[in-house]
Amino acid sequence: MTQPVQTKIVLSDSFDPWHNLALEEFLFRNVEKNQVILYLWQNQNTVVIGRNQNAWKECRCTKLEDDGGKLARRLSGGGAVFHDLGNLNFTFILDRALYDLKKQLQVILEAVKKLGIHAEFTGRNDLTVDGKKFSGNAFYFEGDKAYHHGTIMIDVDVQKVSAYLQVSKEKMASKGVDSVRSRVTNLHNYRPELTIDEMKETLKQSFQELYGESPEPVLIKENDHDLKELYAKYSSWDWLYGKTPQFDVVFETRFPWGGIDLGLTLNKGIVTESKIYSDAMNANLIEQIASSLIERPLKSESIGKGLDVLEVNEEDKPIIEDMKTWLQTKIAEI
Structure with a gap:
């Protein structure tokens, strides 16, 4: 007899990207068989780059740091994104046997639909409204575990997106646009009264409708877990920048x-x-x-x-x- 899927919702009260990515990996390392975790989190004034990206090419690192922001590097691939408190991040952390991208994306799409906004999945990893991206997604697999995470732009300062991200002309040309700002949008533009808390609530509802009832969400505060080693990794120079050899x-x-x-x-x-x-x-x-x-x-x-x-x-x-x-x-x- 098939066991019902175990569900869990985890919230972070920290806005520190190094803490939140450390917590994400902690949850990933400890996810159980037949379990799906929905993790919701926010970063303040942060550029997050993909696992294999060159920090100096993707981000105006000095400007970001001068403005009090942080650079972060995630485990997953994909491109660079900007996070501020107008953005909500989600991560599905799960037993790899339960990984179902269409179902996971449906959680997001149904949540947005509850708000009266019609969105769709386009390209290799984007959720869009009227052809403009409000959510980028990335994925990571290791052994019998997987995660899928992404952004939900609600009221992000798009001027900062173009101020801190350095997107190659070739990448822009491949998408048929000429600036970062021209291809992204905030859900605020379609529902001006939308708040982060309302988005969280609709995501929780949508998640439980598709995966089954969850216990009360777990709110994890910065000192609730011993994340020192993982935090040290995500905040280290080697992880963020690495060495840049002189290649032949x-x-x-x-x-x-x-x-x-x-x-x-x-x-x-x-x-x-x-x-x-x-x-x-x-x-x-x-x-x-x-x-x-x-x-x-x-x-x-x-x-x-x-x-x-x-x-x-x-x-x-x-x-x-x-x-x-x-x-x-x-x-x-x-």
Whole structure:
């Protein structure tokens, strides 16, 4: 007999991104079999970048820090986003066997529908109203656990979005727009009286309607859990910025599935270091691709073989083929 899904709603009272991402990973590490957690949280004046992105390229870091903001890096892939208290973040943390993107997104779409706003899922990871994004989503998988998190822009200061984010012209061109501000919107524009608390309530209702009744939401205060190690990780220079080596060879391009900025260090024609900065959604795959190039001669055939031996699922094979064709062409041009 199939067991009913265990549901849990967790709220954070902190606006510190390093604490909230530490709590997110803590919940992820401890999610149980047959359990789905809805975690709701907010960050103040924060730029959050994807797992494999180059902080200096994605964010005007000095300006952000001068203005009292924080840079944060998440576990998942995808692109950079700006958070302030006009934004509500959600995370579905769950047993991987229960992962169902359509159902998870339906929670958000139904919640927005309750507010009288018609929204839809478009592109690779966006929820939109009238073609403008109010929610970006990203995903992370590890072993038998998964999470899916995203933003809900209610009354975000869009001037700060363009002030702190540095989006490449190639990415803008791929979306057919010419500025960050032109492609995002706040739900406030469709329901001026909407508050964060009202959005939270409709999300809780929608979540329980789709997944089943939950116990009373758990409000976690900053000192409720021992998150020191995870907090230290998310606030560390190495995690946020990492090292930026002087590469011997740099290749850059944009595919429909994400941008690639590949740096290679060579010793006598052999790749000794490989780093890929990317906003591709599958963060682990990007790291696998980078690792596959190490200790190989910078020759088309050898690089191709390195990619061929990677064990990937069917949906990731086109990415491997794109990378293989592109790299072999670039190497031939050297």
